Amino acid sequence: MVKRKSLQGDMCPIARSLDVIGDWWSLLIVRDALLGTRRFSQFQKNLGVAKNILTVRLRTLVAEGILETKPASDGGSYQDYLPTVKARGLFPVLVALRQWGEEFVIQPGENFTPLVDRKDGLPLRKLEIRAHDGRLLSQAETRVAIPTSAPQ
16 A cells, blocks of 8 residues: 655645545545534444544544544543534535535536525525635636745
8 A cells, every 4th residue: 555645744735734634534524523423423324434444534633633522412431523613614615615516516407415504595605715805816816925935
């Protein structure tokens, strides 16, 4: 088996983020945690992931501060996995992936699970990228700024 290269020290925030949450199981675990899944057995049942893979992914998400463990809310011997501020920070990322999938992966007329506003039950507006002054930006209107000097 080929060992995965660590992107932990990369200058690109996308690469470093993918080093932490870059496999589909991790994002699906975070998705389910944000939707209220708390127990190992619930994650395993919902996702159909092998127990050994789930164990490793949950351990990593806890170590990275994306999930935290607490004693089971019902007083049982199990532990609950709870989303942290870091997990909630992934919500816009998950919405962006969802909206991309709705536009480019879901076929016209195909059933899917839309994300809707709790208040009125209507679908969310498409995420927009805006400049510091509120202007709507396209990809062509952005660039990656290269630092003039590396931090010491």
